[in-house]
Amino acid sequence: MIELSDVRKVFPARRGAAEVVAVDGVSLSVADGEFAGVVGPSGSGKSTLARLVNLLERPTSGRVAVDGQVLTDLDADGVRRARRTVGMVFQHFNLLDSRTAAGNVEHPLELAGIGRAERRRRVAELLDLVGLGDRHASRPAQLSGGQKQRVAIARALAARPKVLLCDEATSALDPTSTAGVLDLLRQLRTELGLTVLLITHEMAVVRAVCDSAVLLDRGRVVDGGPLTEVLTRPHSALAAQLLPAPPVAGATGNLVRVTLTESAPEGRVLRTLAGDLGLDVEVAGGSVETVAGRRFGRLLLSVTGDDGRLDAALEQLRAGGSLVERATPGDEPPPWQEQEEPAPESDREPDEPRFLDAPDVQR
Amino acid sequence: MNWDRIGPQLAEATWETLYMVGVSTLLTVLIGVPLGVLLTITAPGALSPSPAVHRILGLLVNLGRSLPFIILLVLVAPVTRGIVGTTIGSTATIVPLTIGAVPFLARLVETSLREVGHGKVEATLAMGARRRDVVRTVLLPEALPSLVAGVTVTVVALVSYSAMAGAIGGGGLGDFAIRYGYQQFRTDITVATVVLLLVLVQLLQWAGDRWARRLAHA
Numbered sequence: 001m002i003e004l005s006d007v008r009k010v011f012p013a014r015r016g017a018a019e020v021v022a023v024d025g026v027s028l029s030v031a032d033g034e035f036a037g038v039v040g041p042s043g044s045g046k047s048t049l050a051r052l053v054n055l056l057e058r059p060t061s062g063r064v065a066v067d068g069q070v071l072t073d074l075d076a077d078g079v080r081r082a083r084r085t086v087g088m089v090f091q092h093f094n095l096l097d098s099r100t101a102a103g104n105v106e107h108p109l110e111l112a113g114i115g116r117a118e119r120r121r122r123v124a125e126l127l128d129l130v131g132l133g134d135r136h137a138s139r140p141a142q143l144s145g146g147q148k149q150r151v152a153i154a155r156a157l158a159a160r161p162k163v164l165l166c167d168e169a170t171s172a173l174d175p176t177s178t179a180g181v182l183d184l185l186r187q188l189r190t191e192l193g194l195t196v197l198l199i200t201h202e203m204a205v206v207r208a209v210c211d212s213a214v215l216l217d218r219g220r221v222v223d224g225g226p227l228t229e230v231l232t233r234p235h236s237a238l239a240a241q242l243l244p245a246p247p248v249a250g251a252t253g254n255l256v257r258v259t260l261t262e263s264a265p266e267g268r269v270l271r272t273l274a275g276d277l278g279l280d281v282e283v284a285g286g287s288v289e290t291v292a293g294r295r296f297g298r299l300l301l302s303v304t305g306d307d308g309r310l311d312a313a314l315e316q317l318r319a320g321g322s323l324v325e326r327a328t329p330g331d332e333p334p335p336w337q338e339q340e341e342p343a344p345e346s347d348r349e350p351d352e353p354r355f356l357d358a359p360d361v362q363r
Numbered sequence: 364m365n366w367d368r369i370g371p372q373l374a375e376a377t378w379e380t381l382y383m384v385g386v387s388t389l390l391t392v393l394i395g396v397p398l399g400v401l402l403t404i405t406a407p408g409a410l411s412p413s414p415a416v417h418r419i420l421g422l423l424v425n426l427g428r429s430l431p432f433i434i435l436l437v438l439v440a441p442v443t444r445g446i447v448g449t450t451i452g453s454t455a456t457i458v459p460l461t462i463g464a465v466p467f468l469a470r471l472v473e474t475s476l477r478e479v480g481h482g483k484v485e486a487t488l489a490m491g492a493r494r495r496d497v498v499r500t501v502l503l504p505e506a507l508p509s510l511v512a513g514v515t516v517t518v519v520a521l522v523s524y525s526a527m528a529g530a531i532g533g534g535g536l537g538d539f540a541i542r543y544g545y546q547q548f549r550t551d552i553t554v555a556t557v558v559l560l561l562v563l564v565q566l567l568q569w570a571g572d573r574w575a576r577r578l579a580h581a
Binding site for chain 1: 482483485486487488489490493501507578
């Protein structure tokens with residue numbers, strides 16, 4: 001449904017600032033009906049990547065295709081029409097203050113030249129869909145953050161797009177509103193058969209809604225895949241962010257890292273090490289999360305009293321499908337510091353409006 | 364000369380001021396708003412960047428804004444004669460008033476439009492909007508309260524310009540104050556016209572503020 005092939009976006013040097021390669025040869029494929037995440041630290045080019053999908057930013061090179069249509073081959077008019085098949089939701093909602101909730105949802109329908117009666121009908125339907133059937137006449141200023149984002153979602157879906165782009169859609173919301181908006185997105189994906197590309201720096205969001213994800217760093221995809229597969233892959237940089245490994249430093253004894261999945265639960269490992277081998281097994285750290293609707297976890301075991309049989313036992317466990325390995329300090333990429341994304345509005349110089357084709361990366 | 368005779372003349376002068384300010388405001392809005400829009404969207408990185416157009420318009424606007432109005436009044440006299448046929452009277456004064464106020468309003472419009480969040484523009488472009496749709500459905504409506512405030516400031520400036528224009532035979536309250544109040548040493552007449560001007564400006568400002576506030580939903 002979304003196909004990016006070797007896409008690059010370079011913002012030329014200007015005003016003393018050096019040239020910025022925001023997206024550096026990204027290839028990405030999102031299947032029909034997939035809920036895909038793009039994660040990465042601040043300044044990794046995530047937001048630029050989202051804007052490349054609907055050509056709000058034209059790629060410097062590479063190919064962008066959505067729903068079989070190669071957008072990068074289209075002229076400006078064709079791109080404009082193609083954008084109607086891609087809805088977009090933003091961190092700061094971007095609702096028009098001069099319009100009511102209903103007026104905001106109606107906006108894309110007006111632009112598409114749809115008749116008044118049909119517009120009214122569709123607006124009512126959309127506001128019901130996002131659970132705001134009673135807030136037609138409310139102004140954005142009278143709505144909470146979560147409600148504003150629901151209006152923005154209704155607006156993004158008005159022209160019946162097949163793809164929904166969410167650029168940090170929950171980053172400005174409190175935890176309760178975030179959960180509500182994520183539930184809504186998941187429900188809409190199922191009901192409308194949407195393909196969703198979600199940009200975020202919050203791993204909890206990816207764990208809650210995504211089927212797959214890619215990890216972006218300095219404009220490049222460094223890891224990615226279906227989450228259920230990524231999490232069982234040893235030393236995956238993305239898995240280290242999604243489900244940080246317990247810190248090894250400070251733990252003593254022979255350290256064993258166990259990755260838990262529904263098909264490889266921890267019981268067997270513990271039974272073998274503590275029961276069969278009679279070793280002293282302490283849990284030095286661990287966490288269990290629900291990812292893509294399934295239980296995943298990581299345990300760090302501290303094993304003492306090894307008489308040389310540990311490695312053989314681990315080998316045997318691995319052969320039996322358990323995800324176990326010896327852990328040594330520094331063998332896992334550290335999770336980056338999760339931080340608030342700086343608001344895109346605030347880093348913009350007031351005397352310099354940037355609407356199109358301008359560097360959108362923080363360095 | 365007593366107040367029985369002055370009264371009707373004062374009323375006529377007030378009417379002339381209202382006429383000059385009214386018509387020139389209308390013309391200023393008709394020319395100044397599109398000019399402000401052009402200034403905004405041709406800026407670097409804006410909706411429709413065009414450095415050459417932006418620089419030329421900016422230069423023209425700055426030229427208009429840096430000329431003292433009284434100089435402009437004299438300078439545009441040939442233009443006025445070309446358009447109206449004369450340089451004397453209220454109708455003739457409308458030409459320099461409009462030329463003086465257009466750059467002023469254009470800058471105010473530019474400032475107002477620039478305040479509209481970039482995200483709103485981006486969201487609208489993402490819907491597949493044309494650039495003119497963005498101007499029509501986003502920039503102007505979102506900036507409307509601020510635009511109304513800008514027009515109010517411009518109207519008030521026009522009232523003061525119109526009084527100045529009176530000095531070179533434009534009619535209106537300024538002309539009246541100079542001819543009867545200043546030249547005939549009638550301080551009471553000067554004071555009366557000043558009070559009238561003050562009331563007029565107050566009324567305009569009050570109406571403009573009220574309107575702007577009603578439009579601001581945020």
